Amino acid sequence: MANPTAAMLVIGDEILSGRTRDANMHHLAGAFTQIGIDLKEVRVISDDHSAIVAAARSLSKQFDHVVTSGGIGPTHDDITADAIADAFHVSIDVREDAYAILKNYYAEKNIELNEARLRMARIPQNASLIDNPVSGAPGFTLENVHVLAGVPRIFQAMLENVIATLKGGSPILSETLKILQGEGDIAKQLSAVSGAFQDVSFGSYPFQEDGRHGTNIVMRGPDPERLTRAKSELIEKLEL
Protein backbone atom coordinates (compact mmCIF):
# COMPACT_ATOMS: atom_id res chain seq x y z
CA MET A 1 0.00 0.00 0.00
CA ALA A 2 1.23 3.45 -0.83
CA ASN A 3 2.36 5.69 2.01
CA PRO A 4 0.15 8.55 3.20
CA THR A 5 1.02 11.87 1.55
CA ALA A 6 1.54 15.29 3.07
CA ALA A 7 2.18 18.91 2.21
CA MET A 8 3.54 21.74 4.29
CA LEU A 9 2.39 25.34 4.26
CA VAL A 10 4.93 27.81 5.64
CA ILE A 11 3.35 31.16 6.43
CA GLY A 12 5.87 33.93 6.71
CA ASP A 13 6.82 37.22 5.11
CA GLU A 14 10.14 37.00 6.92
CA ILE A 15 11.18 34.00 4.85
CA LEU A 16 10.06 35.44 1.50
CA SER A 17 11.90 38.69 2.24
CA GLY A 18 15.13 36.82 2.96
CA ARG A 19 15.28 38.00 6.55
CA THR A 20 14.92 34.52 8.04
CA ARG A 21 16.01 31.14 6.79
CA ASP A 22 13.26 28.57 7.27
CA ALA A 23 14.24 25.63 9.48
CA ASN A 24 10.92 23.85 9.91
CA MET A 25 10.73 22.43 6.39
CA HIS A 26 13.93 20.47 6.82
CA HIS A 27 12.83 19.19 10.22
CA LEU A 28 9.39 18.10 9.01
CA ALA A 29 10.87 16.40 5.93
CA GLY A 30 13.18 14.29 8.09
CA ALA A 31 10.48 13.43 10.63
CA PHE A 32 7.92 12.37 8.00
CA THR A 33 10.48 10.29 6.09
CA GLN A 34 11.18 8.38 9.31
CA ILE A 35 7.56 7.43 9.84
CA GLY A 36 6.70 6.72 6.22
CA ILE A 37 4.67 9.77 5.30
CA ASP A 38 5.64 11.13 1.89
CA LEU A 39 6.10 14.90 1.93
CA LYS A 40 5.08 15.85 -1.62
CA GLU A 41 5.03 19.63 -1.60
CA VAL A 42 6.01 22.62 0.48
CA ARG A 43 4.57 26.07 -0.13
CA VAL A 44 5.89 29.23 1.42
CA ILE A 45 3.42 32.10 1.26
CA SER A 46 3.13 35.52 2.82
CA ASP A 47 1.02 36.68 5.77
CA ASP A 48 -1.97 37.26 3.53
CA HIS A 49 -5.45 36.06 4.46
CA SER A 50 -6.68 35.07 1.02
CA ALA A 51 -3.36 33.44 0.07
CA ILE A 52 -3.54 31.25 3.19
CA VAL A 53 -7.18 30.34 2.59
CA ALA A 54 -6.53 29.36 -1.04
CA ALA A 55 -3.37 27.36 -0.32
CA ALA A 56 -4.90 25.53 2.66
CA ARG A 57 -7.93 24.50 0.62
CA SER A 58 -5.90 23.38 -2.36
CA LEU A 59 -3.34 21.37 -0.37
CA SER A 60 -5.96 19.87 1.94
CA LYS A 61 -7.78 18.44 -1.10
CA GLN A 62 -4.64 17.06 -2.75
CA PHE A 63 -2.89 15.40 0.20
CA ASP A 64 -3.70 13.25 3.22
CA HIS A 65 -2.17 15.72 5.66
CA VAL A 66 -1.21 19.38 5.67
CA VAL A 67 1.10 20.87 8.29
CA THR A 68 1.26 24.66 8.61
CA SER A 69 3.90 26.67 10.44
CA GLY A 70 3.71 30.26 11.59
CA GLY A 71 1.20 32.98 12.31
CA ILE A 72 -0.50 31.80 15.52
CA GLY A 73 0.96 34.26 18.05
CA PRO A 74 -0.64 37.27 19.77
CA THR A 75 0.19 40.07 17.30
CA HIS A 76 -1.73 41.67 14.43
CA ASP A 77 0.23 39.67 11.82
CA ASP A 78 -0.88 36.34 13.33
CA ILE A 79 -3.77 35.51 11.04
CA THR A 80 -3.39 31.79 10.40
CA ALA A 81 -6.16 30.52 12.71
CA ASP A 82 -8.77 32.82 11.17
CA ALA A 83 -7.66 31.92 7.65
CA ILE A 84 -7.84 28.17 8.31
CA ALA A 85 -11.33 28.57 9.79
CA ASP A 86 -12.36 30.43 6.62
CA ALA A 87 -10.78 27.76 4.44
CA PHE A 88 -13.18 25.21 5.93
CA HIS A 89 -16.16 27.56 6.34
CA VAL A 90 -16.32 27.20 10.12
CA SER A 91 -16.61 29.91 12.77
CA ILE A 92 -13.79 30.88 15.11
CA ASP A 93 -13.84 32.38 18.59
CA VAL A 94 -12.13 32.16 21.98
CA ARG A 95 -12.76 28.59 23.08
CA GLU A 96 -13.13 27.46 26.70
CA ASP A 97 -10.58 24.62 26.50
CA ALA A 98 -7.90 26.84 24.94
CA TYR A 99 -8.75 29.67 27.34
CA ALA A 100 -8.29 27.35 30.32
CA ILE A 101 -4.84 26.33 29.08
CA LEU A 102 -3.71 29.94 28.63
CA LYS A 103 -5.18 31.00 31.98
CA ASN A 104 -3.23 28.32 33.85
CA TYR A 105 -0.06 28.90 31.87
CA TYR A 106 0.09 32.66 32.47
CA ALA A 107 -1.16 32.44 36.08
CA GLU A 108 1.75 30.15 36.88
CA LYS A 109 4.16 32.63 35.34
CA ASN A 110 2.50 35.65 36.90
CA ILE A 111 1.94 37.18 33.48
CA GLU A 112 -1.25 39.03 32.61
CA LEU A 113 -3.57 37.22 30.20
CA ASN A 114 -4.37 40.40 28.31
CA GLU A 115 -6.46 40.93 25.19
CA ALA A 116 -3.57 40.25 22.82
CA ARG A 117 -2.69 36.94 24.49
CA LEU A 118 -6.37 36.00 24.56
CA ARG A 119 -6.30 35.99 20.75
CA MET A 120 -4.28 32.78 21.02
CA ALA A 121 -7.35 31.06 22.49
CA ARG A 122 -9.24 31.69 19.24
CA ILE A 123 -9.76 28.18 17.84
CA PRO A 124 -11.95 27.18 14.89
CA GLN A 125 -15.12 25.23 15.63
CA ASN A 126 -14.60 21.43 15.68
CA ALA A 127 -10.81 21.68 15.73
CA SER A 128 -8.91 19.56 18.25
CA LEU A 129 -6.11 21.19 20.21
CA ILE A 130 -2.41 20.41 19.84
CA ASP A 131 -0.51 20.68 23.10
CA ASN A 132 2.32 23.21 23.24
CA PRO A 133 4.71 22.23 26.05
CA VAL A 134 7.06 25.14 25.31
CA SER A 135 4.98 28.30 25.47
CA GLY A 136 1.42 27.33 26.38
CA ALA A 137 -0.68 28.58 23.47
CA PRO A 138 -1.98 25.48 21.67
CA GLY A 139 -2.02 24.65 17.98
CA PHE A 140 -4.96 22.79 16.47
CA THR A 141 -6.00 20.22 13.92
CA LEU A 142 -8.98 21.04 11.70
CA GLU A 143 -9.99 18.35 9.18
CA ASN A 144 -6.60 17.19 7.82
CA VAL A 145 -4.75 20.45 8.52
CA HIS A 146 -2.41 20.65 11.51
CA VAL A 147 -1.67 24.22 12.55
CA LEU A 148 1.65 24.69 14.37
CA ALA A 149 3.72 27.64 15.59
CA GLY A 150 6.61 28.96 13.50
CA VAL A 151 9.31 29.26 16.18
CA PRO A 152 11.41 26.14 15.51
CA ARG A 153 11.53 24.66 19.00
CA ILE A 154 7.80 25.17 19.46
CA PHE A 155 7.13 23.76 15.99
CA GLN A 156 9.18 20.69 16.80
CA ALA A 157 7.49 20.07 20.14
CA MET A 158 4.01 20.44 18.64
CA LEU A 159 4.96 18.20 15.72
CA GLU A 160 5.84 15.38 18.12
CA ASN A 161 2.33 15.60 19.50
CA VAL A 162 0.82 15.55 16.01
CA ILE A 163 2.96 12.63 14.87
CA ALA A 164 1.77 10.58 17.85
CA THR A 165 -1.72 10.73 16.33
CA LEU A 166 -0.78 9.90 12.72
CA LYS A 167 -0.68 6.52 11.04
CA GLY A 168 2.53 6.31 9.05
CA GLY A 169 3.48 3.93 6.26
CA SER A 170 6.73 2.21 5.40
CA PRO A 171 9.67 4.32 6.49
CA ILE A 172 11.72 5.33 3.48
CA LEU A 173 15.32 4.15 3.83
CA SER A 174 18.26 5.36 1.82
CA GLU A 175 21.66 4.18 0.65
CA THR A 176 24.26 6.57 -0.72
CA LEU A 177 27.01 5.66 -3.16
CA LYS A 178 29.79 8.21 -3.49
CA ILE A 179 31.44 8.08 -6.88
CA LEU A 180 34.53 10.03 -7.89
CA GLN A 181 33.30 10.66 -11.42
CA GLY A 182 31.17 13.46 -12.85
CA GLU A 183 27.45 12.97 -13.43
CA GLY A 184 27.93 12.97 -17.18
CA ASP A 185 30.29 9.98 -16.99
CA ILE A 186 27.93 7.73 -15.06
CA ALA A 187 24.54 8.88 -16.34
CA LYS A 188 24.13 6.03 -18.84
CA GLN A 189 24.80 3.21 -16.37
CA LEU A 190 22.75 4.98 -13.70
CA SER A 191 19.80 5.22 -16.05
CA ALA A 192 20.01 1.49 -16.85
CA VAL A 193 20.09 0.45 -13.18
CA SER A 194 17.37 2.89 -12.21
CA GLY A 195 15.16 1.46 -14.97
CA ALA A 196 15.65 -2.05 -13.56
CA PHE A 197 14.65 -1.02 -10.02
CA GLN A 198 11.24 0.60 -10.31
CA ASP A 199 10.68 0.34 -6.55
CA VAL A 200 13.80 2.37 -5.79
CA SER A 201 14.18 6.08 -6.52
CA PHE A 202 17.62 7.19 -7.67
CA GLY A 203 18.79 10.73 -7.09
CA SER A 204 22.04 12.05 -8.55
CA TYR A 205 23.81 14.90 -6.75
CA PRO A 206 27.05 16.30 -8.16
CA PHE A 207 29.79 17.66 -5.93
CA GLN A 208 33.33 18.98 -6.19
CA GLU A 209 36.13 17.83 -3.91
CA ASP A 210 39.77 18.93 -4.20
CA GLY A 211 38.95 20.25 -7.67
CA ARG A 212 37.62 16.90 -8.89
CA HIS A 213 34.04 16.19 -9.93
CA GLY A 214 32.11 13.56 -8.04
CA THR A 215 28.55 12.35 -7.71
CA ASN A 216 26.51 11.08 -4.79
CA ILE A 217 23.89 8.60 -5.87
CA VAL A 218 21.11 8.35 -3.32
CA MET A 219 18.84 5.32 -3.57
CA ARG A 220 15.59 5.51 -1.61
CA GLY A 221 12.87 2.98 -0.97
CA PRO A 222 11.10 0.96 1.75
CA ASP A 223 12.96 -2.36 1.28
CA PRO A 224 16.54 -2.50 2.60
CA GLU A 225 17.42 -5.60 0.55
CA ARG A 226 16.40 -3.93 -2.69
CA LEU A 227 18.52 -0.90 -1.81
CA THR A 228 21.55 -3.10 -1.16
CA ARG A 229 21.00 -4.93 -4.41
CA ALA A 230 20.56 -1.71 -6.38
CA LYS A 231 23.79 -0.37 -4.93
CA SER A 232 25.69 -3.58 -5.80
CA GLU A 233 24.38 -3.52 -9.33
CA LEU A 234 25.42 0.09 -9.77
CA ILE A 235 28.91 -0.68 -8.46
CA GLU A 236 29.16 -3.59 -10.88
CA LYS A 237 27.90 -1.62 -13.90
CA LEU A 238 30.32 1.22 -13.17
CA GLU A 239 33.21 -1.20 -12.55
CA LEU A 240 34.03 0.55 -9.27
Place this chain on the structure above:
Amino acid sequence: MANPTAAMLVIGDEILSGRTRDANMHHLAGAFTQIGIDLKEVRVISDDHSAIVAAARSLSKQFDHVVTSGGIGPTHDDITADAIADAFHVSIDVREDAYAILKNYYAEKNIELNEARLRMARIPQNASLIDNPVSGAPGFTLENVHVLAGVPRIFQAMLENVIATLKGGSPILSETLKILQGEGDIAKQLSAVSGAFQDVSFGSYPFQEDGRHGTNIVMRGPDPERLTRAKSELIEKLEL
Protein backbone atom coordinates in the same frame (compact mmCIF):
# COMPACT_ATOMS: atom_id res chain seq x y z
CA MET B 1 3.49 51.66 -8.86
CA ALA B 2 3.51 48.22 -7.31
CA ASN B 3 6.67 46.18 -7.57
CA PRO B 4 6.86 43.24 -9.99
CA THR B 5 5.98 39.92 -8.34
CA ALA B 6 7.76 36.59 -8.47
CA ALA B 7 7.47 32.99 -7.39
CA MET B 8 10.11 30.30 -7.05
CA LEU B 9 9.74 26.64 -7.93
CA VAL B 10 12.27 24.37 -6.24
CA ILE B 11 12.43 20.96 -7.90
CA GLY B 12 13.99 18.34 -5.69
CA ASP B 13 13.17 15.05 -4.01
CA GLU B 14 16.30 15.50 -1.91
CA ILE B 15 14.78 18.50 -0.13
CA LEU B 16 11.38 16.88 0.46
CA SER B 17 13.05 13.77 1.87
CA GLY B 18 15.07 15.84 4.34
CA ARG B 19 18.40 14.79 2.85
CA THR B 20 19.37 18.27 1.71
CA ARG B 21 18.57 21.67 3.13
CA ASP B 22 17.60 24.12 0.40
CA ALA B 23 19.85 27.16 0.15
CA ASN B 24 18.59 28.78 -3.04
CA MET B 25 15.31 30.06 -1.63
CA HIS B 26 17.06 32.21 0.94
CA HIS B 27 19.50 33.54 -1.66
CA LEU B 28 16.77 34.40 -4.18
CA ALA B 29 14.64 36.07 -1.48
CA GLY B 30 17.51 38.37 -0.53
CA ALA B 31 18.47 39.17 -4.13
CA PHE B 32 14.90 40.00 -5.19
CA THR B 33 14.28 42.15 -2.11
CA GLN B 34 17.35 44.19 -3.05
CA ILE B 35 16.10 44.98 -6.55
CA GLY B 36 12.47 45.52 -5.62
CA ILE B 37 10.87 42.34 -6.92
CA ASP B 38 8.37 40.91 -4.42
CA LEU B 39 8.81 37.19 -3.91
CA LYS B 40 5.25 36.08 -3.14
CA GLU B 41 5.47 32.30 -3.07
CA VAL B 42 7.92 29.43 -3.07
CA ARG B 43 6.90 25.90 -3.94
CA VAL B 44 9.06 22.86 -3.39
CA ILE B 45 7.93 19.85 -5.41
CA SER B 46 9.35 16.46 -6.27
CA ASP B 47 11.05 15.29 -9.47
CA ASP B 48 7.73 14.49 -11.08
CA HIS B 49 6.87 15.52 -14.62
CA SER B 50 3.20 16.35 -14.14
CA ALA B 51 3.81 18.11 -10.82
CA ILE B 52 6.38 20.38 -12.50
CA VAL B 53 4.11 21.09 -15.48
CA ALA B 54 1.15 21.97 -13.25
CA ALA B 55 3.13 24.17 -10.86
CA ALA B 56 4.97 26.02 -13.65
CA ARG B 57 1.70 26.81 -15.43
CA SER B 58 -0.05 27.94 -12.29
CA LEU B 59 2.78 30.15 -11.00
CA SER B 60 3.52 31.58 -14.43
CA LYS B 61 -0.06 32.82 -14.70
CA GLN B 62 -0.16 34.32 -11.20
CA PHE B 63 3.18 36.15 -11.06
CA ASP B 64 5.36 38.36 -13.25
CA HIS B 65 8.37 36.05 -12.92
CA VAL B 66 9.01 32.45 -11.98
CA VAL B 67 12.47 31.16 -11.10
CA THR B 68 13.03 27.41 -10.98
CA SER B 69 15.98 25.60 -9.43
CA GLY B 70 17.10 22.04 -10.00
CA GLY B 71 16.72 19.22 -12.47
CA ILE B 72 18.73 20.41 -15.48
CA GLY B 73 21.78 18.11 -15.28
CA PRO B 74 22.73 15.08 -17.41
CA THR B 75 21.07 12.26 -15.44
CA HIS B 76 17.72 10.46 -15.75
CA ASP B 77 16.20 12.46 -12.88
CA ASP B 78 16.85 15.78 -14.67
CA ILE B 79 13.45 16.38 -16.19
CA THR B 80 12.86 20.10 -15.68
CA ALA B 81 13.55 21.28 -19.25
CA ASP B 82 11.11 18.79 -20.77
CA ALA B 83 8.46 19.64 -18.18
CA ILE B 84 8.76 23.40 -18.78
CA ALA B 85 8.49 22.85 -22.55
CA ASP B 86 5.30 20.85 -21.93
CA ALA B 87 3.96 23.51 -19.60
CA PHE B 88 4.03 25.99 -22.51
CA HIS B 89 3.15 23.49 -25.24
CA VAL B 90 6.41 23.96 -27.17
CA SER B 91 8.76 21.31 -28.54
CA ILE B 92 12.18 20.58 -27.10
CA ASP B 93 15.33 19.21 -28.71
CA VAL B 94 19.10 19.63 -28.76
CA ARG B 95 19.60 23.19 -29.95
CA GLU B 96 22.56 24.41 -31.98
CA ASP B 97 23.41 27.35 -29.73
CA ALA B 98 23.40 25.26 -26.57
CA TYR B 99 25.26 22.47 -28.33
CA ALA B 100 28.01 24.89 -29.37
CA ILE B 101 28.43 26.07 -25.78
CA LEU B 102 28.77 22.53 -24.45
CA LYS B 103 31.10 21.51 -27.27
CA ASN B 104 33.50 24.35 -26.49
CA TYR B 105 33.25 23.87 -22.75
CA TYR B 106 34.05 20.15 -22.77
CA ALA B 107 36.68 20.41 -25.54
CA GLU B 108 38.60 22.89 -23.41
CA LYS B 109 38.49 20.50 -20.48
CA ASN B 110 39.25 17.43 -22.57
CA ILE B 111 36.04 15.77 -21.44
CA GLU B 112 33.91 13.73 -23.83
CA LEU B 113 30.60 15.33 -24.82
CA ASN B 114 28.72 12.03 -24.54
CA GLU B 115 25.02 11.31 -24.95
CA ALA B 116 24.22 12.05 -21.30
CA ARG B 117 25.94 15.46 -21.40
CA LEU B 118 24.26 16.20 -24.72
CA ARG B 119 20.90 16.09 -22.90
CA MET B 120 21.92 19.39 -21.34
CA ALA B 121 21.70 21.00 -24.81
CA ARG B 122 17.98 20.17 -24.95
CA ILE B 123 16.33 23.58 -24.89
CA PRO B 124 12.65 24.37 -25.48
CA GLN B 125 11.73 26.16 -28.71
CA ASN B 126 11.82 29.98 -28.40
CA ALA B 127 13.62 29.94 -25.07
CA SER B 128 16.61 32.24 -24.61
CA LEU B 129 19.74 30.84 -22.97
CA ILE B 130 21.06 31.82 -19.54
CA ASP B 131 24.84 31.77 -19.38
CA ASN B 132 26.41 29.40 -16.85
CA PRO B 133 29.93 30.61 -16.05
CA VAL B 134 30.54 27.80 -13.56
CA SER B 135 29.88 24.54 -15.36
CA GLY B 136 29.00 25.33 -18.97
CA ALA B 137 25.51 23.87 -19.42
CA PRO B 138 23.16 26.83 -19.86
CA GLY B 139 19.82 27.55 -18.22
CA PHE B 140 17.03 29.18 -20.18
CA THR B 141 14.15 31.62 -20.02
CA LEU B 142 10.84 30.57 -21.60
CA GLU B 143 8.02 33.11 -21.41
CA ASN B 144 8.30 34.42 -17.82
CA VAL B 145 9.97 31.28 -16.41
CA HIS B 146 13.70 31.31 -15.69
CA VAL B 147 15.16 27.81 -15.41
CA LEU B 148 18.31 27.59 -13.28
CA ALA B 149 20.51 24.81 -11.92
CA GLY B 150 20.06 23.59 -8.36
CA VAL B 151 23.69 23.51 -7.20
CA PRO B 152 23.90 26.71 -5.12
CA ARG B 153 26.98 28.30 -6.67
CA ILE B 154 25.67 27.62 -10.19
CA PHE B 155 22.21 28.86 -9.23
CA GLN B 156 23.72 32.07 -7.87
CA ALA B 157 25.87 32.71 -10.95
CA MET B 158 22.96 32.10 -13.31
CA LEU B 159 20.69 34.29 -11.20
CA GLU B 160 23.06 37.22 -11.62
CA ASN B 161 22.67 36.86 -15.37
CA VAL B 162 18.88 36.72 -15.09
CA ILE B 163 18.71 39.71 -12.76
CA ALA B 164 20.69 41.78 -15.26
CA THR B 165 17.73 41.39 -17.65
CA LEU B 166 14.94 42.16 -15.17
CA LYS B 167 13.30 45.46 -14.41
CA GLY B 168 13.03 45.80 -10.67
CA GLY B 169 10.86 48.13 -8.61
CA SER B 170 11.50 50.00 -5.39
CA PRO B 171 13.93 48.07 -3.22
CA ILE B 172 12.25 47.10 0.04
CA LEU B 173 14.15 48.49 3.00
CA SER B 174 13.81 47.38 6.58
CA GLU B 175 14.26 48.70 10.10
CA THR B 176 14.38 46.43 13.12
CA LEU B 177 13.45 47.42 16.65
CA LYS B 178 14.57 45.01 19.35
CA ILE B 179 12.30 45.11 22.38
CA LEU B 180 12.96 43.28 25.64
CA GLN B 181 9.28 42.47 26.20
CA GLY B 182 7.20 39.53 25.07
CA GLU B 183 4.93 39.78 22.02
CA GLY B 184 1.84 39.66 24.20
CA ASP B 185 2.92 42.80 26.10
CA ILE B 186 3.41 44.98 23.04
CA ALA B 187 0.77 43.62 20.67
CA LYS B 188 -1.77 46.34 21.36
CA GLN B 189 0.59 49.27 20.73
CA LEU B 190 2.08 47.49 17.74
CA SER B 191 -1.33 47.03 16.22
CA ALA B 192 -2.14 50.72 16.66
CA VAL B 193 1.08 51.90 14.99
CA SER B 194 0.82 49.34 12.22
CA GLY B 195 -2.71 50.57 11.49
CA ALA B 196 -1.43 54.14 11.15
CA PHE B 197 1.31 53.19 8.68
CA GLN B 198 -0.45 51.38 5.83
CA ASP B 199 2.62 51.71 3.57
CA VAL B 200 4.85 49.89 6.05
CA SER B 201 4.55 46.17 6.85
CA PHE B 202 5.18 45.22 10.47
CA GLY B 203 6.43 41.76 11.36
CA SER B 204 6.71 40.58 14.94
CA TYR B 205 9.28 37.89 15.80
CA PRO B 206 9.59 36.62 19.36
CA PHE B 207 12.90 35.47 20.79
CA GLN B 208 14.38 34.35 24.11
CA GLU B 209 17.62 35.74 25.49
CA ASP B 210 19.08 34.81 28.87
CA GLY B 211 15.72 33.33 29.81
CA ARG B 212 13.83 36.57 29.07
CA HIS B 213 11.23 37.03 26.36
CA GLY B 214 11.88 39.63 23.68
CA THR B 215 10.46 40.65 20.33
CA ASN B 216 12.05 41.90 17.14
CA ILE B 217 9.76 44.20 15.25
CA VAL B 218 10.73 44.39 11.60
CA MET B 219 9.30 47.28 9.59
CA ARG B 220 9.54 46.95 5.81
CA GLY B 221 8.74 49.37 3.02
CA PRO B 222 10.21 51.37 0.14
CA ASP B 223 10.47 54.77 1.89
CA PRO B 224 13.28 55.14 4.46
CA GLU B 225 11.71 58.22 6.06
CA ARG B 226 8.47 56.41 6.73
CA LEU B 227 10.37 53.52 8.29
CA THR B 228 12.22 55.89 10.60
CA ARG B 229 9.00 57.60 11.56
CA ALA B 230 7.23 54.28 12.19
CA LYS B 231 10.07 53.18 14.42
CA SER B 232 9.99 56.45 16.40
CA GLU B 233 6.26 56.21 16.88
CA LEU B 234 6.55 52.65 18.12
CA ILE B 235 9.29 53.65 20.59
CA GLU B 236 7.09 56.49 21.84
CA LYS B 237 3.94 54.35 22.18
CA LEU B 238 5.86 51.68 24.08
CA GLU B 239 7.61 54.28 26.26
CA LEU B 240 11.00 52.69 25.54
